[in-house]
Amino acid sequence: HVIENSENLGGTGGFNTGLRYAFAQPEGKYDYLWLLDNDVQVHRNALTELVTLLETEPDAAVAGSTMMQLTTPWRINEMGAFVDLHRGRLLLNRHREDVPGLEGKTLEELHNMDIDLSDNLEDCRPSMDVEYIAAASLLIRSRIAREAGLWDDYFIHYDDVEWCLRIARMGHRILVSACSLIWHLPAEYKVPTWILYYDNRNVQYLLEKHAPENVRGLRRWIRKKSLYYMLLGKNDLARLHLEALEDYRQRKTGKKDIVLDGCYFPPAHVQELLHNDGVRRVLIPWTVDLVKSGLHDIVAAAMKKRSDLRVDCLVAPPFVEDGMKCLLDGTDSVQVSAGKGRRWFNYVKMYNHYDLVFQSDYQPILPLNLAAEKILYVNYEGVSLRHRPTTKNIVRSIRSIGANGAVMAVNGKI
Numbered sequence: 249h250v251i252e253n254s255e256n257l258g259g260t261g262g263f264n265t266g267l268r269y270a271f272a273q274p275e276g277k278y279d280y281l282w283l284l285d286n287d288v289q290v291h292r293n294a295l296t297e298l299v300t301l302l303e304t305e306p307d308a309a310v311a312g313s314t315m316m317q318l319t320t321p322w323r324i325n326e327m328g329a330f331v332d333l334h335r336g337r338l339l340l341n342r343h344r345e346d347v348p349g350l351e352g353k354t355l356e357e358l359h360n361m362d363i364d365l366s367d368n369l370e371d372c373r374p375s376m377d378v379e380y381i382a383a384a385s386l387l388i389r390s391r392i393a394r395e396a397g398l399w400d401d402y403f404i405h406y407d408d409v410e411w412c413l414r415i416a417r418m419g420h421r422i423l424v425s426a427c428s429l430i431w432h433l434p435a436e437y438k439v440p441t442w443i444l445y446y447d448n449r450n451v452q453y454l455l456e457k458h459a460p461e462n463v464r465g466l467r468r469w470i471r472k473k474s475l476y477y478m479l480l481g482k483n484d485l486a487r488l489h490l491e492a493l494e495d496y497r498q499r500k501t502g503k504k505d506i507v508l509d510g511c512y513f514p515p516a517h518v519q520e521l522l523h524n525d526g527v528r529r530v531l532i533p534w535t536v537d538l539v540k541s542g543l544h545d546i547v548a549a550a551m552k553k554r555s556d557l558r559v560d561c562l563v564a565p566p567f568v569e570d571g572m573k574c575l576l577d578g579t580d581s582v583q584v585s586a587g588k589g590r591r592w593f594n595y596v597k598m599y600n601h602y603d604l605v606f607q608s609d610y611q612p613i614l615p616l617n618l619a620a621e622k623i624l625y626v627n628y629e630g631v632s633l634r635h636r637p638t639t640k641n642i643v644r645s646i647r648s649i650g651a652n653g654a655v656m657a658v659n660g661k662i
Contacts (some may be wrong), residue, residue: 292359381412
């Protein structure tokens, strides 16, 4: 039976549509309900293992799959999670842990294997108690789902977190299976833009229900994050944080029409930028993966064509183990100190030394924006050219995170 929503209701609306249908059926028609994302790859034994787990653990209400990374199929993304109710953060269990014996195997090979990760990992059992299971693959007893009710209307993000916490408060266990696997694109491949609004709005509602004493501190933290994005030159994302604060205050939920100022373009757009006479000195830090972002050949071609184009590569400090290595010929390496104070001093000395700085959308280095007025944010899907904020805009931003900060931002004064 296929049910189709007439409009985009987000993850919340999609799952609630399915839950409403299930709740409308006669009691006993379904023993279990399986909540499953539409963008996951599912191991052939995934559902069987979840059913078996709940059949053997009668006091458990929920069983979830271990989520592996689609891009690196032998790497765990999360084996369930725990919830930090101080800030509403998810503490992913065994996040980014490679599974011995599975390294290098393709997704197809793993699909055809009988896998119990507890055989491969130390301190791992076939099933474990956790506080949260992502609805990417979550099996719940139908009776318990009816008692818990529908999801709160968050539209997307934190809706399944709140549901799991609600079920746990009802006195039920939540388990993750090491024998049930799914594969999902890891979060670092998704650029945080419009989703920041929902993350910051919905986590306030989450703490209001499950840790109300922490809401005030959380709101202060969200204001600080808005300043961080302002300093990065991402005014629209700074505004989203403040709108999240204001909309929570006004008790708004559901979908929001979001307009972003910053546009992303295909990597080919950089070719035109690097052929601009106004760009002669470029700095690329270790956080930017030129190969994965599709920029390596574009930058190399520009350097070959323009003898006046100088490209420097900022080398990772000694304490960074997985920094990208610059594979471009003809570039100069720039070193920074390991100590935080001296490293910041190195960045300050670079003030306006370059015409353009590349920044990773996934791991921006805030003080690096001192080096140029133009900042090119890079991810695996596209690029976005931003401008370093002026002192005047920074002062406005600092004022906006005061008592009336959210109202000022919504009125467009940031």
